[in-house]
Amino acid sequence: MYSDNDFWMKSPMRIAAKYQKSTIILAAIAILSVAQAPGQATAIPTTRLINPEELVKLLEASGKEKPLMIQVGSHVLFSQAHIPGSEYIGPTSSESGVQQLRKRVESLPRTKFIVLYCGCCPWGHCPNVKPADDALRALGFSNVKVLYIADNFGVNWVDKGYPAAKGE
Amino acid sequence: MLIVAVAIVGTGAAVYSVRHHTSQFATSPSANHMAPDFILPQLDGQDLRLSSYRGKVVLLDFWASWCEPCRVETPHLIELQQKYGDRGLQIIGVSMDDSADPARAFYQQFHMNYPVVMGNAKTGELYGGVLGLPIGFLINRDGRIHAKHIGATDPAVVEKEIATLLQAP
Numbered sequence: 001m002y003s004d005n006d007f008w009m010k011s012p013m014r015i016a017a018k019y020q021k022s023t024i025i026l027a028a029i030a031i032l033s034v035a036q037a038p039g040q041a042t043a044i045p046t047t048r049l050i051n052p053e054e055l056v057k058l059l060e061a062s063g064k065e066k067p068l069m070i071q072v073g074s075h076v077l078f079s080q081a082h083i084p085g086s087e088y089i090g091p092t093s094s095e096s097g098v099q100q101l102r103k104r105v106e107s108l109p110r111t112k113f114i115v116l117y118c119g120c121c122p123w124g125h126c127p128n129v130k131p132a133d134d135a136l137r138a139l140g141f142s143n144v145k146v147l148y149i150a151d152n153f154g155v156n157w158v159d160k161g162y163p164a165a166k167g168e
Numbered sequence: 169m170l171i172v173a174v175a176i177v178g179t180g181a182a183v184y185s186v187r188h189h190t191s192q193f194a195t196s197p198s199a200n201h202m203a204p205d206f207i208l209p210q211l212d213g214q215d216l217r218l219s220s221y222r223g224k225v226v227l228l229d230f231w232a233s234w235c236e237p238c239r240v241e242t243p244h245l246i247e248l249q250q251k252y253g254d255r256g257l258q259i260i261g262v263s264m265d266d267s268a269d270p271a272r273a274f275y276q277q278f279h280m281n282y283p284v285v286m287g288n289a290k291t292g293e294l295y296g297g298v299l300g301l302p303i304g305f306l307i308n309r310d311g312r313i314h315a316k317h318i319g320a321t322d323p324a325v326v327e328k329e330i331a332t333l334l335q336a337p
Contacts, residue, residue, distance in 0.1 A: 074232060075266045079289040081299055091266075093234050121301060122319060125236040151319070152300020166289075 041126040044133055050115060050145040056162050065113050072097065072132040073118040081158050083117065084165040093127035098135050110140045119153025196296025196316060203228065203307045204294040208285035211272050216285050219311060224258040225333045226307040230287065232264045233274040235301040237320035242278050244323040248330060249282045255334050262287040264298060308333050
């Protein structure tokens, strides 16, 4: 028998991934985030999140400011699939990754529109986006969004048919 | 709190829609298809060839040291290897870490009792894209894929499947 039996499939967060109304998902995150540890992605305020659908619309819209998109996950995942035009920084769960991120943005105006994303794991288990968001906030960046990826980059981006690229 | 969240999400069922699309990205190998073969270096530097385990039930587990669900799952996999290894189970870990050092440290920390190879983007694509971890492929004694598990899977589910495959003629 071939099955995709999956513990996460049974969790509320996984169930949320099946639905595409961003407001519903963000509301669920807001409720669930209350009891989460401060280092987890779920501790990122919902006002700082952007959904995949919203980002795709933004990238496709003409005349709107395009964000600097930074992938803060592993290189193996990035080289398999990433958002076209995004830059690889490295996992910001490590201090070296955070340093790379600081180095990349240090010369940018603090109003620069930046989107951080990872997608290595289910949202509540991503070790990378929160440290990256914290680092940018500490540097004074005021226009930062974190891409909300419920399950992983494959399920919530590539499988949706959103723009994706392979390679370095 | 969870109940409220489920209720909110449940409301979203009314607006659920499925998108179909074509993609430049590989699709995952299907059930009953041969598991794509590979030769990859183990943490000790020696090569491991997947097809050399033909005749055993193989659980191919894609993981990484930074993956929190993988940390939860690994002790269960160690138990399964210990329990069913003599009956023909072979778990093979495929680390998707960017370098071997953190994978090696994880291996030692958890006292892993099954081989771990260093995977790469090519390996991921061979298995339909490993764009989130963990992902496990259960392979029967003939080398055919029996099941795919995305995310930290309920250990009882995996154990039941393994036991079934081990008993198969």
